[in-house]
Amino acid sequence: MQVIKRIEIITDALEMRAVIALLEAHGVSGYTVIKDVTGKGERGVQSGDDLTDVFKNSYLLTACPPEQVEEIVEAIRPLLKIRGGVCLVSDAQWVMH
Amino acid sequence: MQVIKRIEIITDALEMRAVIALLEAHGVSGYTVIKDVTGKGERGVQSGDDLTDVFKNSYLLTACPPEQVEEIVEAIRPLLKIRGGVCLVSDAQWVMH
Amino acid sequence: MQVIKRIEIITDALEMRAVIALLEAHGVSGYTVIKDVTGKGERGVQSGDDLTDVFKNSYLLTACPPEQVEEIVEAIRPLLKIRGGVCLVSDAQWVMH
């Protein structure tokens, strides 16, 4: 098993396309997305019950090598500043196959 | 980046409203919820295929300061005792913005 | 709280039935599944927008005792080799109830 970092990003559903473009531009080759996520944060409740996707979040998980984390985090930070959202980094091990 | 704790709670979909009320009563200001989650545990299979939400789970993730964990965990424990479900606590870092 | 391991498995939606069967055969008694997950990896984009579930993933989370991890990982590895997907292992604490 190989040591990696789990990066979790939760932000506006409408914003996820931009987040993915950013990640790919910084060399992320794999990720997983869960759409239709609700929640609450500084910007209030995202209840997910409207016709638009304005009040809905998406969740993204990417596992990447530890040395790539800083670049990704710095790339994502300004976007979260403007658009809101959360980015968590944690340790994990990747089962190689 | 700031050290925080990830608290994950998986329990009955019908119960999630009570869980959130509890968390907010204990000062949690942000969380993310994934509805329509299935699973298996001590109480059997939650297959999510019925007309009621009786056999369905929800998943909640909240990132909070380490010093808040104990209070939250103690608050949530009795609920899980009666209603079932799982609560996991892990380490992570929060990307400030 | 008790020390446990979080095992996360992301793979083809069609494959999840086999993954669960495998886990149960190796003594896993509890798990949580999120269906309808999209993503990208070595095998390309899983966009989740087709009529079949061919381009869709599922996400599984199981919390298990540390000593069980190796057996599970070794059981799941060959499946991931053929079918693709990701398996991450991380540390957490389980709130007993």
Next chain:
Amino acid sequence: MNVELVLSNLLNPPILFFFLGMLAIWLHSDLDVPQPLPKFFALYLLLSIGFRGGVELHKSGINHQIVLTLLVAMAAALLVPLYTFFLLRRKMNAGDAAAVAATYGSVSAVTFIAATSFLSELNVPFGGHMVAAMALMESPAIIVGVVLFRLSQKQSGSQSGGLSWRPLMRDAFFNGSVLLLMGSLAIGLLTGTKGEAALHPFTGDIFKGVLCLFLLDMGLVSARRISGLKKLGAFTIGFAVLVPLVNAGFGILIAHFLGLGAGDALLFCVLCGSASYIAVPAAMRLAIPEANPGLYVTMALALTFPFNIIVGLPLYMSVINSLWR
């Protein structure tokens, strides 16, 4: 039991689609009606049956017999959970007994709808107020079940965390299906024949088709639950078949006594004999977490529901036919 009635029921497309759903599970097919489609069909069916009931009530007006029928229906919904609770207590703990009692005291909207479709197959008319009866019979059993559970908890001296009545009342009387049924009925009553003209293609013409899709899913859901029967004992399985029969029998007698028409009688008897698996389980899960939903949902879905729509409908109808002539 009249062969013709049995065939009329078995050759009713919705029932055949129910069998198709069951067959799919037995053949391990991947046929699936993904969420929230079943909820969509349920919303549609409740809205339509409620609205059409309201329109019929608008046409027929409200008379003494209707008011009496509604009162008796509510009484039945209060009495059934009472007697079944004490029956069940012999073999079950208080939580399970109360939840099962509430399940059988309340009604199954889908069984009711299948009965109306059976009646339309037979060209037997029925009154719009029976829809109101159904709506009124959903909630009382929930309250009775929870009260019985609380009382037996007090008796046994267990500490009760102080039940909050408000959410219980809300879950019982304002749960989604009761509200939609009652609201649609009120809207049908208010808009009458003009509303009917505007909505009939939606609430009437395509109704049976949507019912087919819904019963296809019910077949899947019901057959999936059948594996859960193995864990239930003979008492439980017997209860799930015999108590509906007994309740339906009483229902027929009461209907006869009240002088209801044959169509109304079938619907009344089906309300008495059916068990809830939508509104009640959700309310029980919240109010009596100690009770095992694998018990009360399995009984209602895997046994009582199929029994009623396959065997019950023609059986009850042939009894009614012989009594009413």
Next chain:
Amino acid sequence: MNVELVLSNLLNPPILFFFLGMLAIWLHSDLDVPQPLPKFFALYLLLSIGFRGGVELHKSGINHQIVLTLLVAMAAALLVPLYTFFLLRRKMNAGDAAAVAATYGSVSAVTFIAATSFLSELNVPFGGHMVAAMALMESPAIIVGVVLFRLSQKQSGSQSGGLSWRPLMRDAFFNGSVLLLMGSLAIGLLTGTKGEAALHPFTGDIFKGVLCLFLLDMGLVSARRISGLKKLGAFTIGFAVLVPLVNAGFGILIAHFLGLGAGDALLFCVLCGSASYIAVPAAMRLAIPEANPGLYVTMALALTFPFNIIVGLPLYMSVINSLWR
């Protein structure tokens, strides 16, 4: 305001289902129309109204008055966000003002559809080109709002990250609802009466029924947003009711000036007076992230929409009736 008109509107089943949805929230019911069902109903309604508009246009043909109406409609959609922006700037920051201006400059398809359903209740005809007018009025306000915001940012010297125009244009002119509406209209225009014969059971007969289900959900969504009104000030609340009135009033005058029929006049006035809560919020969220959607969505959904369909429709119609006779 004519009592008969008020009743005609209030006894229109879709409006009654809207009330039922609101009631469900006030009673804390768990009644719910889960996603993506509301999106399904919206797709269906846009497809149907577009297609039927196209067929009507095929029948009526395109004349000078129709072209003029469409041009005036677009002009209105450009002017409303301009004047409201400067009104709003007195009390709001540039981002919020621009987003609210765009919201009220654009149109609400559901209000339009409710108005057509009201007209059919009154047996007042309307032209298929009004659907084209609606489609044309959705986008311009989005562009105007964003341009105004950009200009006021430049004035105040804030650094702007260099707005990319292409995604904005795309979100404005090719967003899902505009495209589906325009496409369905074109298909109706192309296939004419033959297409109508094939699709009418779907796009026509069951239309009002689906509208009932959709307005049931709108009632839920709208009532859920009402709690957000507490955070809005008197200015904002006043704006959300008075500006639609003013815009609708201007709409009636223009319609009179253009010599439109009474049906077309109501639709035109409703287009001017309504506020978008589907296309515009999504575009604003992307183009002006500084703006607070809790403001513009709440105003449009919790106030302007219910006001228009409950009070507005009969009010506007009675004004039109008195002017047109």
Next chain:
Amino acid sequence: MNVELVLSNLLNPPILFFFLGMLAIWLHSDLDVPQPLPKFFALYLLLSIGFRGGVELHKSGINHQIVLTLLVAMAAALLVPLYTFFLLRRKMNAGDAAAVAATYGSVSAVTFIAATSFLSELNVPFGGHMVAAMALMESPAIIVGVVLFRLSQKQSGSQSGGLSWRPLMRDAFFNGSVLLLMGSLAIGLLTGTKGEAALHPFTGDIFKGVLCLFLLDMGLVSARRISGLKKLGAFTIGFAVLVPLVNAGFGILIAHFLGLGAGDALLFCVLCGSASYIAVPAAMRLAIPEANPGLYVTMALALTFPFNIIVGLPLYMSVINSLWR
């Protein structure tokens, strides 16, 4: 190719909605038909086409020619994957070749349904047994594909993990779409004209409308896959257009030989010429994980499907018209 036929097809609303869906992708619109709505439409269409086929079969009865047609249809579904496999093996590995062969040996229900809609546009009748032919042609190719793959694996000496036949048979013969189609056909056959009277507003009247919504989504899905064509070589792209043409041509000859009517001939030829993108991909993904779904799904969805419904339908029909007169 007859201009009138081309126009009849192009002005058929479902085809126009297919174009609208493609257009939405090319304009980068956010128009979307969210899951599980496409699955809902697919369930509805299969149920309806199956049921109506069953009713027609009930009316026509079963004769020698029908039995012969069904047998020939199954034979075609066995032979097509055989010959295409060896063709494909020249350029592809065994896994991909087997999966593509199975894809083209099986049938596309949506192409079939579009063909029935085209026939109804032309007022050309067709027999209910053609629905049975479709259902019978779905599964055999899956089995043939997997057997061919297994055999070539053995030849090349690769270790095979021991294929389990039971799940394969189940996925082939009892997969959701086959079962729903067959079940609905059986229900139509059983309930006949009485069932038709009850269900026609649902399975018949609104059918074309739902087909429009479904083809709108197919346009989106199909256009999204077009970008994947870049990765495919000339051989693959040529195969995806020419093989359907060849298969359709053989289909016409066989239909002529069997003496089928013009409508049945078109359907038979479309069954031969179409490629599966619902049932087969799911089965292949499980049985031949080595094969790349980006290949076989892209070929079927981005090329063969649009080719068949846009060019194929009028082309095949004009050939049939000239041969049959």
